[in-house]
Amino acid sequence: MDHLPLVAASSVPAPASQHGRVLDAYKKALTTAASVAAYTVLVRTMARELLPDELRAAARWGAAFVRARFFGAAEKQRHTVVIRRQIDGGYNDNQLFEAARAYLATKIDPRALRRLSLARSRCKEPDGSSSWSTLLCMEPGDSTTDVYDGVEFKWTSMETGGDDGKKGRGGDRGQRPPRESLELSFDAEHADTALERYIPFVMATAEQLQRRERVLRIFMNEVRAWHGFNHHHPATFDTIAMDLELKKNIIDDLDRFQKRKEYYRRIGKAWKRGYLLYGPPGTGKSSLVAAMANYLRFNLYDLDLSEVRVNAALQRLLISMPNKSILVIEDIDCCFDAKPREDRKSTAAAMESSAVDFDDYPSDFDDDTPHKSSYRTGEMQQQKLTLSGLLNFIDGLWSTSGEERVIVFTTNYKERLDAALLRPGRMDMHIYMGYCGWDAFKTLAHNYFLVDDHPLFPEVQKLLAEVEATPAEVSEMLLRSEDADVALRLLTEFLRDRRRRAVRKDAQIKNDGVVETKDSVVALE
Numbered sequence: 428m429d430h431l432p433l434v435a436a437s438s439v440p441a442p443a444s445q446h447g448r449v450l451d452a453y454k455k456a457l458t459t460a461a462s463v464a465a466y467t468v469l470v471r472t473m474a475r476e477l478l479p480d481e482l483r484a485a486a487r488w489g490a491a492f493v494r495a496r497f498f499g500a501a502e503k504q505r506h507t508v509v510i511r512r513q514i515d516g517g518y519n520d521n522q523l524f525e526a527a528r529a530y531l532a533t534k535i536d537p538r539a540l541r542r543l544s545l546a547r548s549r550c551k552e553p554d555g556s557s558s559w560s561t562l563l564c565m566e567p568g569d570s571t572t573d574v575y576d577g578v579e580f581k582w583t584s585m586e587t588g589g590d591d592g593k594k595g596r597g598g599d600r601g602q603r604p605p606r607e608s609l610e611l612s613f614d615a616e617h618a619d620t621a622l623e624r625y626i627p628f629v630m631a632t633a634e635q636l637q638r639r640e641r642v643l644r645i646f647m648n649e650v651r652a653w654h655g656f657n658h659h660h661p662a663t664f665d666t667i668a669m670d671l672e673l674k675k676n677i678i679d680d681l682d683r684f685q686k687r688k689e690y691y692r693r694i695g696k697a698w699k700r701g702y703l704l705y706g707p708p709g710t711g712k713s714s715l716v717a718a719m720a721n722y723l724r725f726n727l728y729d730l731d732l733s734e735v736r737v738n739a740a741l742q743r744l745l746i747s748m749p750n751k752s753i754l755v756i757e758d759i760d761c762c763f764d765a766k767p768r769e770d771r772k773s774t775a776a777a778m779e780s781s782a783v784d785f786d787d788y789p790s791d792f793d794d795d796t797p798h799k800s801s802y803r804t805g806e807m808q809q810q811k812l813t814l815s816g817l818l819n820f821i822d823g824l825w826s827t828s829g830e831e832r833v834i835v836f837t838t839n840y841k842e843r844l845d846a847a848l849l850r851p852g853r854m855d856m857h858i859y860m861g862y863c864g865w866d867a868f869k870t871l872a873h874n875y876f877l878v879d880d881h882p883l884f885p886e887v888q889k890l891l892a893e894v895e896a897t898p899a900e901v902s903e904m905l906l907r908s909e910d911a912d913v914a915l916r917l918l919t920e921f922l923r924d925r926r927r928r929a930v931r932k933d934a935q936i937k938n939d940g941v942v943e944t945k946d947s948v949v950a951l952e
């Protein structure tokens with residue numbers, strides 16, 4: 428270094444001119460060092476702004492590799508995070524341990540390890556039920572390496588303590604099991620990446636894996652409680668026959684919804700999403716709900732409002748729904764009194780004098796006052812189930828008592844719906860499930876026969892543009908034979924017949940000058 432001559436010069440007195448030269452050299456060295464530091468800062472800042480994350484990660488990984496290769500790993504300080512299987516003195520399972528183990532099961536290369544263990548792990552579902560999965564695990568002492576964002580993380584399975592077969596005072600009961608843990612080690616400089624990004628990533632991945640393996644359930648309400656069954660509906664977005672662009676929009680919307688936890692928090696809105704599915708019967712509204720549940724891996728809560736009489740009971744049911752679930756209310760147009768307000772008042776007055784079945788009311792309504800009957804009836808009128816009660820509750824308390832929930836209303840008659848349900852901001856997406864179009868037919872033909880083309884396709888396309896046939900009707904025709912030629916011929920005949928009837932009906936209307944209100948052409952033959 429340039430400043431070394433200064434030390435040498437201190438032992439031997441130097442002439443003034445020599446002093447000047449040494450001082451110049453020292454100043455020059457300082458200026459050079461300052462420039463180098465400034466350039467380094469500048470280059471770093473530019474790299475941070477100009478290079479994409481992936482490139483910077485690759486550069487970091489390259490630098491780490493070169494350091495390890497040429498300067499040896501010994502000089503680097505390592506940090507270790509210990510994730511114990513049990514916490515609180517062994518009384519509680521550590522969820523992070525389970526998550527890390529599930530994540531590592533996807534990272535372990537079975538060919539690289541001589542001994543492996545298999546474990547059956549129980550996962551708790553948000554609704555309190557459990558599901559089981561089988562995992563490939565490392566044996567104690569074994570390690571595996573994972574690379575995240577260019578940083579290398581080493582996982583080691585550990586087992587410590589335990590009585591190792593020795594029996595305690597109480598026989599087997601006194602024996603202490605060994606303590607299991609997973610150790611995550613990394614270079615000290617990557618501590619922030621490890622704690623702030625890698626561990627959350629491991630947790631999120633494990634949750635996704637768990638959700639994929641989860642057995643879905645559908646819950647139905649009986650008076651005041653939900654009753655669940657396993658839900659194996661085969662509908663998926665691949666099997667749903669509909670306009671392809673609309674299908675893509677729905678999938679994108681669900682994806683966006685799932686990723687936007689922080690976004691919803693930032694804008695101060697509840698993390699929920701509402702869909703209104705409308706269209707004629709047999710166009711796939713219920714199938715789409717099942718496809719959404721299968722896609723999100725959310726349980727379904729199918730609310731039958733005829734089982735619920737008052738808002739309080741409804742609220743109780745809704746509050747008991749866990750996160751990551753879908754609330755479905757089918758045929759919402761039929762669920763509430765569609766009469767105008769004035770009519771409802773007179774109905775309420777009539778009910779005041781009629782007998783009331785109080786068994787359907789929650790115990791909160793029990794009361795021993797002398798005017799019990801009229802008090803309760805009046806209370807009931809206040810609490811009577813209404814659409815506005817439902818909507819206000821969903822927007823209010825329900826939104827704050829949980830998150831990541833989807834609500835779906837279906838109807839065959841959108842025009843009959845209360846304006847309160849249709850107003851902007853209520854349902855995030857209105858989805859029309861219509862008659863079978865060309866995209867929908869191609870999906871069905873592909874799913875039923877694995878055919879993407881056929882000599883009858885042009886005629887089917889023309890007919891579908893002219894007549895109204897639901898995907899349910901088209902599916903029904905395609906199901907009639909396993910031979911694509913036969914099934915497509917039957918479908919073509921069915922569509923031709925429907926067109927003939929429609930033409931005949933039009934002619935009749937013109938001749939009679941009468942518009943029939945009853946659809947006489949829908950019958951399947």
Ligand SMILES: Nc1ncnc2c1ncn2[C@@H]1O[C@H](COP(=O)(O)OP(=O)(O)OP(=O)(O)O)[C@@H](O)[C@H]1O
Nearest residue numbers: 666667668707708709710711712713714898899902
């Ligand atoms: N779009 C579709 N894609 C695939 N299959 C469909 C579709 N629509 C209807 N189907 C078939 O028809 C059957 C009935 O459809 P689904 O119950 O989903 O219709 P819906 O619109 O909910 O009818 P409703 O209004 O009467 O409740 C389904 O089981 C499915 O086999």
